[in-house]
Amino acid sequence: MQHALRAAGVGCWDLDLATGSLWRSPEYDRIWGTTRTDATMPLNALFAGIIPEDREAVTQAFELASSQGVIAVEKRIQRVDDNSIRWIRLTGQGYYHAEKLAGIAGVVADVTPEHLACEKLRHTEKMESLGYMAREVAHDFNNLLMVIGASLEMLSDQIEGDRANRLVSAMNNGVERGVALTQNLMDFSRPAGAEIKVVNIDRLIASAWLDLIRIAGDTVVVTITPGPLAWCYCADPDQLTKAMTNLAENAREAMPDGGHLVVSTTARHVDGAGAASFGVRTGDYVGISFSDNGIGIARDLIARVFEPLFSTKQDKKGRGFGLSQVYAAASSSGGFVTIESQPEQGATVVIYLPLASSPASH
Ligand SMILES: Nc1ncnc2c1ncn2[C@@H]1O[C@H](COP(=O)(O)OP(=O)(O)O)[C@@H](O)[C@H]1O
Ligand SMILES: [Mg+2]
Structure with a gap:
């Protein structure tokens, strides 16, 4: 049984309600990234691994389970070994001794990819x-x-x-x-269905780079790293250029005391699962990446930054349309945008467009 659970990446746990002591299987510790010294630990040690924003919800779920005997909660932990944030699903069922709820036993799984x-x-x-x-x-x-x-x-x-x-x-x-x-x-x-052209990414970046440097401002060092000559599908090259200037503007605003903006191109293959979640076709994509070392974005805001009118900049006129335009420029071409950021560590926004084989073949 343990082998099967391990193969499925599922950890087991058993909470003794009388002592508050939590037994867990080795797979449980692997999910949490903790070094195993003892098979039992206080329940508080579980709460300590949950990220602060989610801790209250998990504590409440265990409190409720102590009276009702069931728990099902999906929240985030910060792994101890590599500090990564992972989504875990904890489910459990109470067991009784002499008709009294004695403990709760259950399983835990890392559900980050599904989530x-x-x-x-x-x-x-x-x-x-x-x-x-x-x-x-x-x-x-x-x-x-x-x-x-x-x-x-x-x-x-x-x-x-x-x-x-x-x-x-x-x-x-x-x-x-x-x-x-x-x-x-x-x-x-912009409605979909516009005529799609084939454009050369590096030429487009080259023709925009003076503007990008000007927009990034005097205190931001811009490094443009041209990639291999890449052609991609694009509905509107002007909108793509505007998207790049919006990203340079955001980078400048994220680095009021100066910093570094790196513009580069990357390649990415999108498989079936990726295609479903990004709402695009499977295949090869060319990415235009804008990476800065500015103030970064709080974890809980990342999901909202592409919404029109969403802005954290109180004093800015006409705010909240930069990233929504970037999003539209990519999606109208059959592409998508990703954003990765850590507070105080900077942000990387990548516009992905479908790779085209060569201009002559279109
Ligand atoms: N490079 C970046 N670094 C940090 N935060 C960013 C960055 N780019 C965007 N953001 C966040 O995303 C929000 C939305 O960006 P945007 O749509 O361009 O609107 P605006 O720049 O007008 O606020 C910003 O207010 C900011 O909080
Ligand atoms: Mg902006």
Whole structure:
């Protein structure tokens, strides 16, 4: 039985409710990344391995299990050996002595890959519905702005006096800001089905690099590492260039005291599981990677940064549209975007586009 559980990567545990002592199998320790000195430990040692954000929920689940006799919880631990964050599923069932709940025995499994795949799928679906809503709102809102703008133009020919002119000019400013906002929403929600071109990634980066260096600012050192000549599918090269400038801007803002931005290209093969979770086809992709050593992103915010209007920058005008545009530029070309970050350690955003064999064959 132990061999079978080990082969399945499942650990066993048994909590004695009278003493609070937790017995666990060797596989349990492998999942936690702990060195095994004793087969039993206090229950608190289990809680200590759960990341702080999830600890309360796991403690509560055990408290409830002590009276109800069942536990099923899926939360994050920080492994002791390599400090990595992993999702674990803990399930258990109570057992009774003399009709009294004496303990809870159960299993634990590392479910990180399943969890991440589900999370990505949910994210893809959420972005799709946000895109649909943004497209509808932007379209109707834009029509209204056109009517207001045209009426203001006619009005400005008919009015006289400083005060009236100032009011019309303030209204015009409002219309212009509204148009910029709808443009941002449209960049995010461009409908699929645009004509897809084959572009050379390195040439595109080369033609943008002066802009990227300017946007990154004087205190950020930009290193551009050209990769092997790679062709990829792209719906709109201008949107891709804009996406790169948005990433350079974010890198500058993440490194107010200066730092290093590395722009490079990478290759990645996406298999069936990856394709399902990213909402793309299986196959080879070319990545344009932007890696900085700035302030990084808090773990719980990473899932939200691609949403339009999501921003942690309070004092910035027109905020929260950079990464949503990056997301749209990639997905309208059949690609996807990944982001990896640790607070205070920097962030790496990669735009992946489907690899094309050569321009001549298209
Ligand atoms: N390179 C980065 N380093 C740290 N945080 C980042 C980085 N890029 C994006 N972010 C986070 O993602 C959020 C959304 O980014 P974005 O859509 O470009 O909007 P904005 O830059 O206007 O806030 C930012 O407010 C910031 O919290
Ligand atoms: Mg931005």
